[in-house]
Amino acid sequence: MAVDRIIWKIILDFFVLACVSFPLLALMLWVKPYERGYFANDTSILLPYKEETISVGAVAGAGFAFMAATILTVEFTRDRQGKGVGEKFLSGSVLPGWVWESYQTIGVFTFGAACQQLTSDLAKYVVGRLRPHFIAVCRPYPIANSPLNSLGYIQDYICADNDGDRIKEARLSFPSSHASFSMYCAIFFIFYIQVKGKWRGSKLLRHGIQYAVLLTAWFVGLTRVQDHMHHWSDVTVGFLIGAIYACLVFVYVLKPKKYSALPMTWEEPQVPTNAPVLPRAVLAR
Numbered sequence: 001m002a003v004d005r006i007i008w009k010i011i012l013d014f015f016v017l018a019c020v021s022f023p024l025l026a027l028m029l030w031v032k033p034y035e036r037g038y039f040a041n042d043t044s045i046l047l048p049y050k051e052e053t054i055s056v057g058a059v060a061g062a063g064f065a066f067m068a069a070t071i072l073t074v075e076f077t078r079d080r081q082g083k084g085v086g087e088k089f090l091s092g093s094v095l096p097g098w099v100w101e102s103y104q105t106i107g108v109f110t111f112g113a114a115c116q117q118l119t120s121d122l123a124k125y126v127v128g129r130l131r132p133h134f135i136a137v138c139r140p141y142p143i144a145n146s147p148l149n150s151l152g153y154i155q156d157y158i159c160a161d162n163d164g165d166r167i168k169e170a171r172l173s174f175p176s177s178h179a180s181f182s183m184y185c186a187i188f189f190i191f192y193i194q195v196k197g198k199w200r201g202s203k204l205l206r207h208g209i210q211y212a213v214l215l216t217a218w219f220v221g222l223t224r225v226q227d228h229m230h231h232w233s234d235v236t237v238g239f240l241i242g243a244i245y246a247c248l249v250f251v252y253v254l255k256p257k258k259y260s261a262l263p264m265t266w267e268e269p270q271v272p273t274n275a276p277v278l279p280r281a282v283l284a285r
Helices: 002-030 056-080 097-127 134-138 164-169 177-196 205-226 232-254
Strands: 088-090 093-095 140-142 157-159
Touching: 002 097, 056 097, 056 177, 093 097, 097 177, 097 232, 134 164, 177 205, 177 232, 205 232
Parallel strands: none
Antiparallel strands: 088 093, 140 157
């Protein structure tokens, strides 16, 4: 029965991940972003197009690989130190405790990453904010004498550029998914190392690594502004989304056992039989 519970737990975990991931795929394949208009004198969308410094694949690959390597290393080390959760049995085979703990932690991290990504991408498609290089990519031509353009806000226009994918991406500025995911990874890593990555060799080494990871996430967000991919407010909101999801997922979903090495039951201290017995104090009435 225990084996069945573990197998069903794994199946349900993957089912939940699929339920969160499918809307992400649907947004990318079948949903068109809101086609927002623009002001003719809006200089914030007149910046030239530049190739991005850090691609989506690079951020996602590096973030997942870094977190998976960190979790596997920490859980294996804790198991060697006698701080693991104990062995599990799966289909008649013994599963090391650090493997099961790593699976759970990586699964929770992946679930949180999918949730924050869905939140960011949904906002992108609903808001449809134009990227700073929108004019350079779209090269819009307003429709003459259109009543929708009579107040100076251009809503009726066509793009001279025929690259549909690039024009679609130019409408997905708010918020920054790069900033959201990178900050999510950084905060999750900081919390995880703070709770489980204990090492007495140096007081500042762990905090130095945490700062370096946070600075890396900060740099990723700055490159999005530098590359004319996002407005500064897009990156700011992306940072907030990632940080909020990391805190919520780590505290309320992962729920790490910080004090697992402490005794689980209270034991009364043993008093020697030959110790002198003192009289109890008389309670005042």
